Amino acid sequence: MRIKVILISLMLFTAVNLFAQAQDINKLISEMTLEEKVKIVVGMGFNFPGAPGSQEPIVGQSMDRVEGAAGSTFGIQRLGIPSIVVADGPAGLRINPVRKDDSTKTYYATAFPIATSLASSWDPSLVQKVGAAIGNEVLEYGVDIILMPGQNIHRNPLCGRNFEYYSEDPLVTGLTSAAMVKGVQSNGVGTSIKHFAANNQETNRNNINEIISERALREIYLKGFEIAVKEAQPWTIMSSYNKISGTYTSEDYKLLTQIVRGDWGFKGFVMTDWFGGKDPVAQMKAGNDLLMPGIPQQIEAIINAVKIGTLDEKVLDRNVKNILNVLFLSPSAKGYKYSDTPDLKGHALISREAAAEGMVLLKNNESALPLNENQKVALFGNAAYDLYIGGTGSGDVNEAYIISLDAGLENAGCEFDKKLQSMYKDFIKNEKDAQPKPKNFFTPKPPIPEMQVSPELAYQLAEENDIAVVIIGRNSGEFADRKLEDDFYLSKTEIESIENISNAFHSKAKKVVAVLNIGGVIETASWRDKVDAILISWQPGQEGGNAIADVLIGKVNPSGKLTSTFPVKYEDVPSANNFPGTPKENPESVNYEEDIFIGYRYFLSNDVKPAYEFGYGLSYTKFEYGKPQISSNVFKDKITVSVKIKNTGSGAGKEVVQMYICAPAESMVKPEYELKGFHKTKLLQPGEEELVTFTINPLDLTSFDSNNFSWTAEKGEYKVNICSSSEKILSTVEFNLTEEMIVEKVNR
Numbered sequence: 208m209r210i211k212v213i214l215i216s217l218m219l220f221t222a223v224n225l226f227a228q229a230q231d232i233n234k235l236i237s238e239m240t241l242e243e244k245v246k247i248v249v250g251m252g253f254n255f256p257g258a259p260g261s262q263e264p265i266v267g268q269s270m271d272r273v274e275g276a277a278g279s280t281f282g283i284q285r286l287g288i289p290s291i292v293v294a295d296g297p298a299g300l301r302i303n304p305v306r307k308d309d310s311t312k313t314y315y316a317t318a319f320p321i322a323t324s325l326a327s328s329w330d331p332s333l334v335q336k337v338g339a340a341i342g343n344e345v346l347e348y349g350v351d352i353i354l355m356p357g358q359n360i361h362r363n364p365l366c367g368r369n370f371e372y373y374s375e376d377p378l379v380t381g382l383t384s385a386a387m388v389k390g391v392q393s394n395g396v397g398t399s400i401k402h403f404a405a406n407n408q409e410t411n412r413n414n415i416n417e418i419i420s421e422r423a424l425r426e427i428y429l430k431g432f433e434i435a436v437k438e439a440q441p442w443t444i445m446s447s448y449n450k451i452s453g454t455y456t457s458e459d460y461k462l463l464t465q466i467v468r469g470d471w472g473f474k475g476f477v478m479t480d481w482f483g484g485k486d487p488v489a490q491m492k493a494g495n496d497l498l499m500p501g502i503p504q505q506i507e508a509i510i511n512a513v514k515i516g517t518l519d520e521k522v523l524d525r526n527v528k529n530i531l532n533v534l535f536l537s538p539s540a541k542g543y544k545y546s547d548t549p550d551l552k553g554h555a556l557i558s559r560e561a562a563a564e565g566m567v568l569l570k571n572n573e574s575a576l577p578l579n580e581n582q583k584v585a586l587f588g589n590a591a592y593d594l595y596i597g598g599t600g601s602g603d604v605n606e607a608y609i610i611s612l613d614a615g616l617e618n619a620g621c622e623f624d625k626k627l628q629s630m631y632k633d634f635i636k637n638e639k640d641a642q643p644k645p646k647n648f649f650t651p652k653p654p655i656p657e658m659q660v661s662p663e664l665a666y667q668l669a670e671e672n673d674i675a676v677v678i679i680g681r682n683s684g685e686f687a688d689r690k691l692e693d694d695f696y697l698s699k700t701e702i703e704s705i706e707n708i709s710n711a712f713h714s715k716a717k718k719v720v721a722v723l724n725i726g727g728v729i730e731t732a733s734w735r736d737k738v739d740a741i742l743i744s745w746q747p748g749q750e751g752g753n754a755i756a757d758v759l760i761g762k763v764n765p766s767g768k769l770t771s772t773f774p775v776k777y778e779d780v781p782s783a784n785n786f787p788g789t790p791k792e793n794p795e796s797v798n799y800e801e802d803i804f805i806g807y808r809y810f811l812s813n814d815v816k817p818a819y820e821f822g823y824g825l826s827y828t829k830f831e832y833g834k835p836q837i838s839s840n841v842f843k844d845k846i847t848v849s850v851k852i853k854n855t856g857s858g859a860g861k862e863v864v865q866m867y868i869c870a871p872a873e874s875m876v877k878p879e880y881e882l883k884g885f886h887k888t889k890l891l892q893p894g895e896e897e898l899v900t901f902t903i904n905p906l907d908l909t910s911f912d913s914n915n916f917s918w919t920a921e922k923g924e925y926k927v928n929i930c931s932s933s934e935k936i937l938s939t940v941e942f943n944l945t946e947e948m949i950v951e952k953v954n955r
């Protein structure tokens with residue numbers, strides 16, 4: 208009773224407070240001049256050589272306060288409106304590590320594993336912990352909002368920024384993102400979920416026109432954002448560069464106002480991506496509250512539009528209010544005294560833990576892994592000594608150090624071939640010295656070629672070592688998509704080297720392990736038979752070498768699973784014919800012909816066998832799935848399905864259990880089945896079991912009916928598949944829905 212009274216008083220207090228704040232903000236807006244209002248909706252500019260002009264800096268208020276931040280908003284001292292600072296993510300906070308005017312201190316941030324790696328843990332609580340650590344660095348370095356998480360869908364493996372995104376599936380994307388937002392924002396700082404929406408390629412990203420059906424948009428490309436907004440209320444959303452059906456997303460009223468605020472109840476503000484969109488007045492009208500980083504021409508255009516009556520000042524007031532609501536929550540508004548000394552040591556441990564949790568074991572014949580204690584390792588591949596810990600572009604973090612794989616093995620007390628180490632180190636140094644300097648930030652250095660391993664060298668090393676570990680490295684980032692040759696497909700040198708290493712080591716009955724230090728999907732089917740084990744380490748953040756060593760030696764049992772399909776060949780990818788669009792030379796538009804059938808939805812429904820399917824990943828131990836129990840065979844308002852998972856192997860481990868629902872397809876086309884729930888068990892000791900319970904809610908039965916603009920569940924028989932991957936159904940239970948259900952209607 209007492210608790211109830213306290214809760215009610217608290218709710219009343221919060222409501223009264225919000226009301227008071229709304230009153231205050233309305234009053235503030237009424238005291239602002241037109242020019243001041245417009246300066247609030249246009250950022251302060253971009254401190255970057257060659258970038259268009261900035262607003263007049265206000266000493267101590269602009270982003271100059273945090274060097275390397277991506278932008279800031281205009282403050283009005285007279286009215287007590289703070290200027291806030293925004294900086295990039297998503298693998299950690301991106302700011303300059305050293306400052307021009309201060310040689311006494313450094314400002315390094317922790318490089319966490321890339322987003323795809325975090326999602327591959329299938330563990331939102333771990334992601335939230337990473338988010339909390341990132342948010343602490345945001346707060347303690349004087350930043351107010353971090354421009355992350357990125358949550359575009361992995362539509363095609365060649366998208367250069369897939370590493371910044373989570374998955375081909377909207378549920379995994381949405382729940383991972385919500386956890387990240389909650390973690391970051393638990394520090395009293397904000398996030399910006401991006402790039403809203405359907406920014407699925409870098410090729411002509413600023414102008415590409417995407418033709419997407421209403422259903423695919425709602426079910427696939429918006430769903431993850433919807434989940435994140437509803438579950439975690441991010442402070443801000445960043446609109447994307449591209450157009451959808453002819454309209455820039457930043458100028459799209461339907462997207463930014465009707466859907467985001469009307470259908471989903473978003474309470475924060477929307478900002479553009481940097482220099483995104485074309486028409487500032489259209490952006491204002493659409494509900495793109497803040498234009499970033501901001502240029503003087505935008506200020507002029509908006510003031511002018513209000514003066515000549517093409518923009519209603521009320522629209523401007525609405526946008527100003529959306530921004531001010533968030534500004535007043537910020538550390539800058541509260542005068543937070545940041546320390547510039549976040550707990551980098553503690554966060555490095557979290558980074559290492561998260562990196563290991565996201566690794567995916569694709570293959571492990573005859574228990575090639577974990578390594579035995581006394582095995583001497585021949586460590587092949589440039590990336591073993593020069594690890595890719597994250598991607599390039601705005602998602603690149605300035606970390607204080609990187610643990611390479613050779614250093615990680617050394618730290619773990621593993622013996623490895625030092626002669627080979629020096630060969631690689633010399634090779635890498637010479638190749639790097641010979642590389643031309645990159646022209647600018649927008650054209651990162653191409654990777655150096657891989658060192659060729661000749662048959663002679665391979666045989667000699669097979670003689671002197673017990674096992675080969677070959678690391679294959681890939682990097683990509685903003686501004687460009689990946690290529691098929693020498694990237695999605697292995698290069699000739701890589702294939703020949705693997706062959707030579709495989710022949711040599713196998714001739715001596717010694718094993719070969721491949722470690723994939725990648726940011727996105729690559730081809731594996733043509734060469735996987737040459738190796739005994741394959742571990743995806745992803746781009747694992749600054750502690751990468753230690754984390755990979757943890758998994759290689761079995762200190763951590765791998766428990767990650769794929770959040771995107773690894774196809775046998777590129778042509779098998781459903782968007783292969785429509786990426787990056789037409790015309791081929793300079794694509795202007797891209798037709799999402801595959802519609803909702805992306806990733807596993809396509810592979811399952813069309814019986815195309817992937818190399819490794821969505822949801823797949825091995826462990827050093829084994830799990831047994833019990834018989835599932837269903838709470839009812841007729842659906843009323845919810846149903847639960849429970850299943851016992853038992854560790855029947857010899858080591859401790861965690862299992863990711865997946866629930867897919869197969870829905871009747873009478874009036875709408877449906878994928879074979881779709882992921883509707885997942886759960887990662889706790890660390891189960893040998894013999895230990897855990898009861899996993901999934902709750903199925905009405906929305907989980909629905910598809911988007913674009914005739915009716917509703918989320919509708921068809922009547923009929925539903926199958927619930929309990930799976931260890933999208934292709935591995937371990938048991939099925941069924942229930943019936945006796946009447947069609949319109950679960951949610953949305954704005955047209």
Ligand code: BGC
Nearest residue numbers: 277295354401480481601685
């Ligand atoms: C990227 C965004 C980023 C922004 C600010 C843009 O080029 O697309 O993801 O947040 O720059 O750096």
